[in-house]
Amino acid sequence: MATHFAVMVIVIPLMSALLTPVIGWWKKELCYPWAVAVLLVTVVCSIGVLNQVITGGPFSYYLGGWSPPWGIEYAIDYLNAFVLIIISFVALTVGIYSKKSVQKEMPEKVVPFYTLFLLLVTGLFGIVVTGDLFNVFVFLEIGALSCYALIAIGRDGAPFAAFRYIIMGTIGASFYLIGVGYLYMATGSLNMHDVAQLLPELYDSKVVLTAGIFMVVGISIEMALYPLHAWAPNAYADAPSTVSALIAPLMTKVAAYLMIRVMFTVFKPSFFIETIPVTTVLTWMAAVAIVLGSIYAIAQTDLKKMLSYSVVAQIGYIALGIGLANRYGLTGAVLHILNEALTKGCVFLVAGAIVYKMGACNIYDFKNLYRKMPFTMSAFLIGAFSMVGIPPTCGFFSKIYLIMGAIDAGKWIFVAVLLFSSILNVVYFFRVIQIATFEKPMPDYGRDKAYESVRMDEVPLSMLIPIQVMAVGILLAGIFSSKIISTAIQFVIPVGF
Amino acid sequence: MLEYIVSKYNFWAYVILLLIGLYAMVGKKNLVKKLIGMNIFQSAVILFYISIGVKKGGATVPIFLGDAHAAHGHGHALIDVASYINPLPHVLMLTAIVVSIATTGVALAVLILIFRRYKTLELDEIMKIRKDTGV
Numbered sequence: 001m002a003t004h005f006a007v008m009v010i011v012i013p014l015m016s017a018l019l020t021p022v023i024g025w026w027k028k029e030l031c032y033p034w035a036v037a038v039l040l041v042t043v044v045c046s047i048g049v050l051n052q053v054i055t056g057g058p059f060s061y062y063l064g065g066w067s068p069p070w071g072i073e074y075a076i077d078y079l080n081a082f083v084l085i086i087i088s089f090v091a092l093t094v095g096i097y098s099k100k101s102v103q104k105e106m107p108e109k110v111v112p113f114y115t116l117f118l119l120l121v122t123g124l125f126g127i128v129v130t131g132d133l134f135n136v137f138v139f140l141e142i143g144a145l146s147c148y149a150l151i152a153i154g155r156d157g158a159p160f161a162a163f164r165y166i167i168m169g170t171i172g173a174s175f176y177l178i179g180v181g182y183l184y185m186a187t188g189s190l191n192m193h194d195v196a197q198l199l200p201e202l203y204d205s206k207v208v209l210t211a212g213i214f215m216v217v218g219i220s221i222e223m224a225l226y227p228l229h230a231w232a233p234n235a236y237a238d239a240p241s242t243v244s245a246l247i248a249p250l251m252t253k254v255a256a257y258l259m260i261r262v263m264f265t266v267f268k269p270s271f272f273i274e275t276i277p278v279t280t281v282l283t284w285m286a287a288v289a290i291v292l293g294s295i296y297a298i299a300q301t302d303l304k305k306m307l308s309y310s311v312v313a314q315i316g317y318i319a320l321g322i323g324l325a326n327r328y329g330l331t332g333a334v335l336h337i338l339n340e341a342l343t344k345g346c347v348f349l350v351a352g353a354i355v356y357k358m359g360a361c362n363i364y365d366f367k368n369l370y371r372k373m374p375f376t377m378s379a380f381l382i383g384a385f386s387m388v389g390i391p392p393t394c395g396f397f398s399k400i401y402l403i404m405g406a407i408d409a410g411k412w413i414f415v416a417v418l419l420f421s422s423i424l425n426v427v428y429f430f431r432v433i434q435i436a437t438f439e440k441p442m443p444d445y446g447r448d449k450a451y452e453s454v455r456m457d458e459v460p461l462s463m464l465i466p467i468q469v470m471a472v473g474i475l476l477a478g479i480f481s482s483k484i485i486s487t488a489i490q491f492v493i494p495v496g497f
Numbered sequence: 498m499l500e501y502i503v504s505k506y507n508f509w510a511y512v513i514l515l516l517i518g519l520y521a522m523v524g525k526k527n528l529v530k531k532l533i534g535m536n537i538f539q540s541a542v543i544l545f546y547i548s549i550g551v552k553k554g555g556a557t558v559p560i561f562l563g564d565a566h567a568a569h570g571h572g573h574a575l576i577d578v579a580s581y582i583n584p585l586p587h588v589l590m591l592t593a594i595v596v597s598i599a600t601t602g603v604a605l606a607v608l609i610l611i612f613r614r615y616k617t618l619e620l621d622e623i624m625k626i627r628k629d630t631g632v
Contacts, residue, residue, distance in 0.1 A: 134589055141596040145603055152607050156630075159610035160623060166604045167522055170535050174542050177593065178515075181542070184586070185549050 005048035006061040006074045009084065009125050012041055017118035024111030032099050035114040039092040042121065046088040050081040054487065060131060068131070069191040075131030078491040079334065083128045083257045086341045089473075090249050091121045093345065097466035098242040100459070101352050105240045106153055113153070113242075119146040120246065124254050133180045133190045133266070136258065137173060140222070143254075144169045147247055151239040161234035168221055168231040175218030182211030183266075192266050200268060203275055212271065215262050216278055223255035225282075225319050226289030229312045233296070236308035241352030244304060248311050249344040253337045256318045260333070264494045269325055282323030287417045289316030294424035298431075303351050303361035306428055307344070310387065313421065314340050320414060321402050327493050329405025334489045336398035338477055339386060343395060346470035347383040350376055353459040353467060369436040372457045375464055377436055379471035384429035386474045389422050394478035507548035514541035528611065528618045532604050539597040543590045550586040552579065559584040 016038040024031045052059060058077035062068065095117065102113055123143020127136055148169070152162035184190060186207045187198040202208050217228075224232035236248045263272050263279075272278040293313025300306040318340070321333025353376045354361045354369070370377045386395035399418060406414035458464060477484065502509055514537055521534020559581040608618065615623045 134592075138592055138596070141600070145596075145599055148603050148607065152610060156614070157627060159607050159614060160627070163528060163604065163607050163611060166600065166607065167531055167535060170539065170600055171519070171522065174538060177542055178545065181546050181549065181586075 004061070005045045005052060006059075006076050006129060007063065009042055009045045009049065009088075009129060010122060012045065013038055013118045013122040013125065017115050017122060020115040020118060021111055024114070028110055031111055031114040032102075035098075035118060036092070036095050038118060039088070039095040039121070042125070043088040043092050046081070046084040049076055050085055050488075052076070053078055053081040069189045069194040072135050073131040073191055073193075074129050075193060076129065078488045079257065079260065080128050082334070082488045082492070083254070083337065084125065086338055087121070087124050087128065087250055087254070090341050090345045091124075091246065093466040093469055094242060094246045094349070097245065097349055097352070097463050099462050101240070101242045101356055101463065104356055105242075109153055113150070113240075116146040116150050117246070119143075120150065123147075124250055127254050128257060131192045133183065133192060133195065135190075137177050137180065140173050140176070140258075143251070144173065144222075147251060150243040150247070151235050154239040154243065156238075157234070158238035158240075161231075161238045165231045165235040168228070172218045172221030172228075175214050175221065177218075179211045179213075179215030179218060182207050182214065186211065192261070196266050196268075199266070199271075203268075203271055209276060212267060212276065212278070216259070216272075216282075219255055219259045219262065220285075220319075222252075223259060223319070224252050224312055224315055226285050226292060226312065226316065229289070229293075229315075232312055233305060233308040236311060237302060237305040241304075241348070241355045244308075245345060245348035245352055248308065248348050249341040252311060252315050253318070253341055256315065256322070256333070256337055259319075259322055260330075260492075263322065263325075264330075269494055273325055279323045279325045282319055283411070283414065286316040286318075286320035286323055287414055289313060289319065290417055290421045291424070294421050294428065298424065298428045300428075301363050303354065303363055303366075303432065304348070306363070306432075307347055307351060310425075310428070311340075311344060313424075314344070314387075316421075317398070317402060317418075320418075321398075321405060324402075324405040324409050324411070324414070326405055326408050328401050328408050330493050331485060331489050332398045332401030332405055334492050335394070335401060335481065335485065338484070339394040339398050339474075342470055342473045342477055343383050343386040343393075346379055346467065346474060347387070349463075349467045349470060350380040350383065353463050356459055356463065357457060363432055363435060366432065366436040367439050370433075372455070373459065374456065375458055376467055377433075379467045380436075381433060382471040382474055384425075384433060386478070387429055388425045392478045393474050394481060395474075397478055397481040507551075508545070511541050511545040511548065514538075514544065517541075526620045528608055528620060528623075531620075532601065532608065535604070536597070536601060539593070539600070543593055543597070546586040546590045546593070550583040552582050554579070556580055556582045558582065 020031060020034065023034050053076055060076065061074040063072040063074065102110055106113060120143050123139045123146065126139025126142065130136055130139060148162050148166050151165060152159045180190065183195055186202050186205055187195050189195050189198060199208060221228045236244050239247065263269065290313050293309050293316060297306045297309035297313060300309060317336050318333045321329045321336060351361050353373070357373065358365060382393060386393035389395045389399040403415050403418050406418065518534045518538025518541055522531050522538060525531050525534060557580065612618055615626050617623060
């Protein structure tokens with residue numbers, strides 16, 4: 001059984017998702033414990049996969065015993081296992097959190113919600129685990145389709161945001177598919193490692209060139225990299241809180257993983273650095289994303305919308321790390337995938353908790369919120385610290401690596417961009433904290449009676465504990481960041497960096 | 498030049514369809530037209546894949562008819578790859594067609610939701626309503 005962990009991570013959530021409607025038809029209340037149990041099993045499986053990689057090195061799993069390049073291969077190395085752990089952990093935490101939030105925001109849609117939730121998780125796992133280029137497309141669409149449906153359940157305006165996402169997501173996935181088609185024309189193979197071996201002789205070919213560009217642009221759309229980000233803020237902000245907390249940390253990060261996979265495993269890094277200057281373009285797009293994403297975030301008055309623009313900015317960090325294409329930059333990028341998943345998970349869960357209590361999340365309504373919800377807002381504070389990059393939160397360490405990468409590459413402008421973006425992060429996060437902590441409602445002197453006293457009004461424990469777990473996770477990931485790098489991330493860096 | 502276009506006509510057809518689809522998705526103001534554009538776009542990709550499986554010179558469908566040698570386990574050398582078209586892209590596109598149908602289904606369902614909310618499917622009118630209501 002232990003050897004099958006790699007495939008169980010896909011099969012278990014997929015089959016369970018198909019069983020969920022049956023269970024929900026029998027007893028609606030069982031859907032939640034069922035989904036949480038399934039997610040718990042996937043966490044165990046991904047820990048099993050990571051353990052297998054750490055003890056025995058990278059391995060592959062042949063689906064149905066068909067050896068590649070004929071069959072589909074699940075190729076697991078440190079990067080997969082690392083991202084797998086992140087996905088399963090965040091999904092489990094959000095899954096536990098979901099109970100009350102789903103009951104409040106969409107009471108009649110509990111069964112479809114958990115079905116789609118598990119399907120989305122399947123899609124994300126699949127993209128990460130598989131070693132087959134076409135298989136990636138299939139899982140991308142499984143994830144994206146359930147994502148569209150989940151977003152459309154959300155608040156007023158969500159269906160429109162979902163439709164824009166459908167259009168953009170389909171363009172992205174189709175571009176990726178065209179790229180795969182061109183690679184197949186050139187090499188006659190779909191297996192990533194097989195293609196990687198066949199490609200270097202063909203780097204002069206225009207077909208391979210086109211394939212590379214189509215794939216990078218397609219993945220950039222899925223990743224919401226700056227000029228192609230237009231679908232993301234509305235989709236994340238209008239989705240139900242639980243869904244935002246699941247897709248905002250994971251969807252774009254998985255696309256970032258795919259970008260690393262395509263640029264450094266399928267193609268040789270030199271192809272994108274020397275043959276076509278994709279990395280240079282990527283770094284500049286990332287720099288614009290970091291600055292403009294943060295500025296857009298400052299302009300928002302809705303907490304979820306602000307955090308969504310923050311996602312656009314943070315994706316810039318990862319893209320910058322990938323684009324720098326040196327040891328420090330890539331370490332920073334991979335570490336930032338972890339940080340972003342934890343931090344965005346944490347702050348979006350907090351936003352969900354605020355929506356649960358207040359019904360909306362306009363920042364200017366947050367007065368006295370710190371006294372009403374001290375534990376929730378403390379977690380938000382930790383998330384904000386991580387976003388700004390204050391030690392010992394994990395945001396500090398990935399930023400340090402990115403800055404060292406930029407110095408190493410001799411691109412001082414990006415050092416400036418990274419430092420400047422920290423200031424912008426301070427502006428938009430501390431504005432929230434300032435209103436929630438220090439601002440009191442204006443005294444109404446004409447009134448006879450005194451203020452209503454502010455009472456503590458925390459969210460239920462089933463929501464509070466996942467929020468706290470995320471916050472502690474941010475701190476732990478920061479404190480143990482050198483350990484994380486030495487056990488997993490250092491093996492991700494391709495040879496020659 | 499003309500010969501160049503004619504000899505690669507499958508790619509030209511796919512590129513033209515792709516661009517028509519892309520134009521409809523980006524340029525059209527009606528959401529249903531955008532969706533139709535998306536379908537054309539996906540069909541273009543599907544046709545592209547199917548066309549790369551074709552082999553010239555009398556290649557037929559990949560149905561292995563069997564012969565005496567194959568039955569005794571010596572048949573490997575006798576299968577002439579050049580006489581069969583490549584079935585793999587076609588099989589891949591079966592999956593892509595399913596994906597395309599599912600996407601269309603979800604998109605149509607979402608369009609119904611949009612119509613119920615805004616009572617229109619014209620992009621500019623929806624944007625106006627969204628602006629007025631502050632969503």
